[in-house]
Amino acid sequence: QLKDRLYKCHFIKQSKEVCGYPLSIFFIVVNEFCERFSYYGMRAVLVLYFKYFLRWDDDLATSIYHTFVALCYLTPILGAIVADSWLGKFKTIIYLSIVYAIGQVAMAVSAIHDITDTDRDGTPNNMTFHVVLSMVGLFLIALGTGGIKPCVAAFGGDQFGDHQERQRRTFFSVFYLCINGGSLLSTIITPILRAQNCGIYSKQKCYSLAFGVPAALMVVALVVFIVGSGMYYKAKPEGNIMGDVCKCIGFAISNRYKHRSKQYPSREHWMDWAEDKYDKLLIAQIKMVLKVLFLYIPLPMFWTLFDQKGSRWTLQATTMDGNFGAIVIQPDQMQTVNPILILTLVPIMDSVIYPLIKKCGLNFTPLKRMTVGMFLAALAFVCAAVVQIEIDVSRKHLTYFNLTQFLKIFPFLIIIRATFFLQSGQLSCAFSRDFGFGSSYTFFIPSTLSLGSNCQESITGAEDIKPNSVHMALQVPQYFFITAGEVMFSVTGLEFSYSQAPSNMKAVLQAGWLLTVAIGNFIVLIVAEVAKLPKQWTEYVLFASLLLCVCIIFSIMAYFYTYIDPTEIEAKFRRNVGDDDDDKNDKQRKLEMEMMKRDLDRSDDEHYKGKQTKM
């Protein structure tokens, strides 16, 4: 370890800097921007791809969407284990990014309807092919994005020396802003691409382009990361810390069980039963981790609500009016409100709200912030329920006649925006109509209609479903509350997980934190499946109530939590171990350190001399 630390000091001393920051981190930040663009861009249109391309119903689309998101946050554990115990962070990022890019390409190919559209009517003839390919693609993406997630941020952190604490903090803020910058751009762009018509034999909504651009961005992310290769400090794998933690806990439990008889004196903490075999420092570190993990138990409920932005809320937006006058917003584009608000709220919270609360003499601790974050997310769902009631009222008493059904009866009818062409052999006629968002019409085509002449007048129509009258702007309050909740909960929670983790278990706790996201997404599936509520607004109210209950439980748990300083505790244990060491070992270590320092200084001198000669 000592050798590694000295090597790192030497490496950082020699590496190029820009404004006090290692040049290497610029490649990492750009990589993160492109990777998040790729991830959020694909995710933005995913639920609509399920619904309109694969023809799944809302419930199945929502379930598969959340299974995918859950998988994305389960795989970080795998990535952390592979990086720590085997490949190291650099190689793990490279290999899993390749898997990720292949997954994105598979998604793009799966959305090309022409591949199986043998009768060229615009609809795929072998839906199984598209379903299987897209599921394989999603699995590879989940493996890739989740696997690299705990590695990239930590790899960025590794590039800073101990003397660059301030720069490292700024790096993490810039990193979070890059995540949201990438997410913002992609959630604007991919829905626009999706809304285009494309195809070889027939034109359909262009999901292949909407998935293709994120695939290209993932390739760019990989290339950028590889270009920076020569500049990175690459820490060696530290060994399987997660394995050691599990073994130590397992031993403590089995040893406690073996000594269950009353004749053995009890110990202060059940983990102390591991002392017979394991280092006291490791046991103390595990105790710190377990304390935080216990506090994590209620957290998944926050993510249960938070991640429904991409599923239920996007589906809700499809039943709303996106006409903003100068621009028309696609339902999946409403998700951009989240990163826009993040980019404005994070600086406002940090520089205005939190300092103001402090000035008022209130101690707004991280756990209090997280509790408020949960409450705000519950409030967001109450807003979503109110909007849903409004939508339901506006759509009452209307019978549904689907245009697809209509097209089955008149297959020669090709739709190009609001202009319809009736075609039979060489003869055709066109008629145009204005359509509102979400509306449905039945057209009456007289049997006496002669093609080749003007049919604008002869075709009459009836409105089956009125255009969506509830405006998408009404979703803004729910987005505001969920994002304010995210800033208080997610940003603070990340910081809390980092600060309360022992030095060698920061990745373990990051993986634990991401696991709460995975569990949260599984809860959506369970609750939606078990509750099976007939009205969507009642489901929103149910989720809001569940989070409110969890919020109360969490506030009680937080009340009893005492904040620790892991560095101080570790130093105390190291001092005790140091006292036990004999002088001989101490002298030997000091001698080794001196020799290594001399070696490094010598190579430094040679390096600089080399530079001067060249100049």
Ligand SMILES: C[C@H](N)C(=O)N[C@@H](CCCCN)C(=O)O
């Ligand atoms: C784009 C979003 N506001 C964000 O910042 N996402 C973060 C944290 C995600 C936590 C679980 N959904 C990201 O790393 O993508």
